[in-house]
Amino acid sequence: MKKQRIRILMVRLGMDAHWRGSIVVARALRDAGMEVIYGGNQMPANIVKMALQEDVDIIGLSSLSGNHLMLAPEVVKLLKKEKAQDIKVIFGGTVPPDDVPILKKAGIAAVFGPGSSLQKIIASVEALKRNY
Amino acid sequence: MKTGIFNQNRIKEVARETADWEENSYSCQQRLKDKYETLSGFKVKPLYTPDDVAGLDYLRDLGYPGKGPFIRGVHPTMYRGRTWTHRQLAGFGPPEETNKRYKFLLQQGATGINGVFDYPTLRGYSSDDPDVYADVGRGGVAIDTIGDMRTLFDDIPIDKVSVSLVTCQPICNISVQSMYFANALDRGIPLANLAGTSQNDFLMETATTIAPGVLPPRASFKISCDAIEFCTKYAPQWNPISFAGYNYREAGCTAPQEIAFVIAHALACAEDMLARGLKIDNFSKRLSFFLSAHNDFFEEIAKYRAARRVYYHVMKKRYHPQDPRSLMFRFHVQTAGVALTAQQPLNNIARSAYHALAAVLGGAQSVHVDAYDEALCTPTELSSVTALRTQQILRNETGVTNTIDPLGGSYYLESLTNSMEAEVLRILDDIDRIGGLVKAVEKGWIHGEIAAAAYKYQLDVESGAMPIVGVNCYQIEDEVLPIELFSSPETVKVQTRKLKKIKKTRNAGAVAKSLDAIAGCCERNKNLMKLMVGEVKNFLTEGEISRTLKRVYGVWEPPLF
Numbered sequence: 001m002k003k004q005r006i007r008i009l010m011v012r013l014g015m016d017a018h019w020r021g022s023i024v025v026a027r028a029l030r031d032a033g034m035e036v037i038y039g040g041n042q043m044p045a046n047i048v049k050m051a052l053q054e055d056v057d058i059i060g061l062s063s064l065s066g067n068h069l070m071l072a073p074e075v076v077k078l079l080k081k082e083k084a085q086d087i088k089v090i091f092g093g094t095v096p097p098d099d100v101p102i103l104k105k106a107g108i109a110a111v112f113g114p115g116s117s118l119q120k121i122i123a124s125v126e127a128l129k130r131n132y
Numbered sequence: 133m134k135t136g137i138f139n140q141n142r143i144k145e146v147a148r149e150t151a152d153w154e155e156n157s158y159s160c161q162q163r164l165k166d167k168y169e170t171l172s173g174f175k176v177k178p179l180y181t182p183d184d185v186a187g188l189d190y191l192r193d194l195g196y197p198g199k200g201p202f203i204r205g206v207h208p209t210m211y212r213g214r215t216w217t218h219r220q221l222a223g224f225g226p227p228e229e230t231n232k233r234y235k236f237l238l239q240q241g242a243t244g245i246n247g248v249f250d251y252p253t254l255r256g257y258s259s260d261d262p263d264v265y266a267d268v269g270r271g272g273v274a275i276d277t278i279g280d281m282r283t284l285f286d287d288i289p290i291d292k293v294s295v296s297l298v299t300c301q302p303i304c305n306i307s308v309q310s311m312y313f314a315n316a317l318d319r320g321i322p323l324a325n326l327a328g329t330s331q332n333d334f335l336m337e338t339a340t341t342i343a344p345g346v347l348p349p350r351a352s353f354k355i356s357c358d359a360i361e362f363c364t365k366y367a368p369q370w371n372p373i374s375f376a377g378y379n380y381r382e383a384g385c386t387a388p389q390e391i392a393f394v395i396a397h398a399l400a401c402a403e404d405m406l407a408r409g410l411k412i413d414n415f416s417k418r419l420s421f422f423l424s425a426h427n428d429f430f431e432e433i434a435k436y437r438a439a440r441r442v443y444y445h446v447m448k449k450r451y452h453p454q455d456p457r458s459l460m461f462r463f464h465v466q467t468a469g470v471a472l473t474a475q476q477p478l479n480n481i482a483r484s485a486y487h488a489l490a491a492v493l494g495g496a497q498s499v500h501v502d503a504y505d506e507a508l509c510t511p512t513e514l515s516s517v518t519a520l521r522t523q524q525i526l527r528n529e530t531g532v533t534n535t536i537d538p539l540g541g542s543y544y545l546e547s548l549t550n551s552m553e554a555e556v557l558r559i560l561d562d563i564d565r566i567g568g569l570v571k572a573v574e575k576g577w578i579h580g581e582i583a584a585a586a587y588k589y590q591l592d593v594e595s596g597a598m599p600i601v602g603v604n605c606y607q608i609e610d611e612v613l614p615i616e617l618f619s620s621p622e623t624v625k626v627q628t629r630k631l632k633k634i635k636k637t638r639n640a641g642a643v644a645k646s647l648d649a650i651a652g653c654c655e656r657n658k659n660l661m662k663l664m665v666g667e668v669k670n671f672l673t674e675g676e677i678s679r680t681l682k683r684v685y686g687v688w689e690p691p692l693f
Binding site: 010012014015016017018019020023024026027028036038040041042043065066067070071094096097113114115117118119 | 251252255257263264265266267270271341342343344382383384470473474475507508509510583586587590591594600602603604613617620690692693
C-alpha cells in the first residue's frame with residue numbers, strides 16, 4: 001500500500017511576524033518527507049479555511065506573543081464547527097508551563113515550548129497522522 | 133612609512149617554532165573536539181601567534197580611538213570620557229502602564245529610554261482593528277493616536293533624556309515618530325532639541341519579521357528615507373534610522389551577514405539621500421546601527437571592530453565625506469535573545485552578562501541587557517532591574533573600562549577581525565552584484581540567506597554540535613520554574629474605549645482631509661513625515677494611516693517559504 005505523505009499547514013497565529021521558529025520547523029518537516037503549506041500570519045477563521053482548502057492532516061500553529069490562550073483553542077472550536085475535527089492541531093512557541101495543560105484540554109494535540117527538538121516535533125506529527 | 137609592528141625575519145622564526153609546537157607538542161595530546169569553529173563558522177586554531185597577523189601595520193590597520201579607521205573606538209576617550217548608555221527596553225499594555233516603567237527604570241539608574249511597541253502598533257494597526265485583539269498590549273506598548281504618545285511620555289523630560297523608539301518597521305515609524313515629534317512640539321520643545329533614535333528599518337517590514345500583506349519593499353524603504361531626510365533638516369540630533377542587525381541575527385543570519393546587511397542598508401540609504409539632493413555630510417553622521425551580542429565572545433568583539441573598519445573604508449571610498457563623523461559606525465547593542473532559554477531561566481543572567489561584556493569590550497555606544505525571563509515573557513520589574521544591574525556591575529566593578537579597546541593587539545582577536553572583515557566585504561560584493569539591498573529583498577535573496585543560516589543553527593543544536601546548557605545538556609527533568617512570570621495588563625478594552633471616545637469627539641472632516649493629504653503625498657512622491665507631523669494632531673489613528681498607505685502603495689507577499 002502506497003504511503004501517503006502527511007500534509008501540514010504551518011501558520012503564525014495573530015499579529016507577531018517573527019518567523020524563524022516556524023520556518024525552521026516547516027523546513028524540517030519538509031525534509032522529513034511531508035508536504036508543508038506555509039500560510040504566514042493568519043487568524044483562526046482563515047486558518048481553518050486554508051486547512052480545509054488545502055485538505056491537510058495537521059495544522060501547526062506558531063506563536064511567540066502570548067496570544068495562544070486567546071486564539072489556539074478557537075482554531076479547534078472552528079474545526080469542530082466545520083465537522084473537521086479529524087484535522088489535528090499542534091502548537092509551538094512561547095508557552096509558560098502552566099498554560100500547556102490548558103491548551104491540551106482545549107484540544108491542542110501537542111505543545112512545543114522553546115528549546116523543543118525538531119526530531120520530537122517530526123515524531124509527534126507522524127504519530128498523530130498514524131493514529132487515525 | 134610603513135609601521136608594521138613585527139620584524140619579518142623574527143616572524144619567520146615564530147612561524148617555524150609554531151609549526152614545531154603544533155606537530156610535536158599539541159598534536160600528541162588528545163583533543164576534545166574534531167572541529168573548532170566560531171558560532172558563524174570561522175575556523176579557530178589552537179593558538180595564535182604574531183605569524184597570524186604578520187602583516188599588521190599599527191597606524192594603518194589599528195590607529196587610534198576617535199580617528200579613522202576607528203577600529204579601536206569611535207570616540208577619543210570612549211568609556212573614560214562617557215559611559216555607554218544604559219538603555220533598557222520597556223513596553224507593555226496601555227501607555228499609562230509603560231509610562232510608569234520608564235520612570236521606574238530612570239529612577240533605578242537607566243540613562244536612556246528604549247521604547248518597544250506592541251505587535252499591532254509595529255505592523256501599523258490600531259487596537260480596534262479587526263483581527264488584532266489577541267495581540268494588543270503584547271510585546272510592547274499600544275499606541276493608537278497622538279493622545280497615547282502624550283500619555284506615554286507624560287512627565288518625562290524628553291528634552292533632556294535620549295529616547296529610542298523601537299518602531300522596527302517604517303509603516304510603524306512614519307506614524308509613531310510623527311506622533312512623537314508632534315507631541316514634543318505641543319509641549320513646546322523644538323525638534324532640534326530632541327535626542328534619540330528610531331529603528332525605522334525596512335528589512336524589519338519586508339524580510340526579517342514579515343507577514344502577508346505588507347508594504348512592498350520599495351515603498352517601505354521610501355518612507356524610511358522620508359524620515360531620514362526630515363530629521364536631517366529639522367531634527368539634527370535624532371538618529372532617524374537604526375539598522376537592525378540585531379533582528380537580522382535573531383532571525384538567524386551569521387555574524388558577518390549581520391554586519392554586511394547593515395552596511396549594505398546604510399549604502400542604500402546614502403544613495404537615496406544623495407539622489408534627493410542632500411550632501412553626504414548632511415545625513416551620514418546620524419546613520420546608526422543596532423547589533424546583537426551573541427554567544428561566541430571573541431567573534432562578537434571581532435565583529436564590532438571589523439564593522440567599524442569596514443564601514444570607514446567603504447564609506448570613504450564611495451562618498452569621500454569631509455566630516456569624520458560621517459565615517460563612524462556608532463552602535464547600540466542588545467544581548468542576544470535567541471541565545472536565552474526557557475529552561476532554568478536564571479542561567480540567562482550569566483549568559484547576558486557574558487554578552488554584555490563582549491559588547492563593552494567591542495566598544496558599543498549603548499547597551500540593552502536582556503532580562504532572564506526573555507524566553508518566557510515580557511520582563512517583570514525584578515528581571516528588568518537585574519538586567520540593568522548587570523550593566524552597572526560591568527561598568528563599576530570589573531575595571532574593563534579603565535583603558536580603551538583592551539583586547540586590541542591580541543593575536544587571535546586581530547586575526548579573527550581580519551577574517552570577519554574579508555567575509556563582510558565578500559557578502560557586500562554579493563549584494564552589490566544583485567543590485568543593492570532593496571533588490572536583494574524584492575528577489576527573496578535576503579530571506580533565503582537568513583532562513584538557511586537559521587536552519588543550519590538548529591541542526592547544530594539538534595546534533596549537539598552546539599551545546600545549550602539546560603536544553604540539550606544538563607537538563608532538569610520536570611523543572612519547576614523558580615521565577616514569577618509577567619502578566620500583561622488589560623489593554624484591548626482600555627484602548628478600544630479610548631478610541632471609541634476619540635472617534636466621537638474628533639473632527640471627522642479634518643481626519644478625512646488629513647488622510648486625503650497623506651494619500652496625495654504618497655502619489656506625488658513627496659516627503660511623508662513632513663506632512664504627517666502636522667496632520668497627526670487631528671487624532672488620526674495608526675490603522676487609518678496604514679490603510680491609506682497600503683491603498684496607494686499596494687501590498688506585497690513575501691517570498692519566505
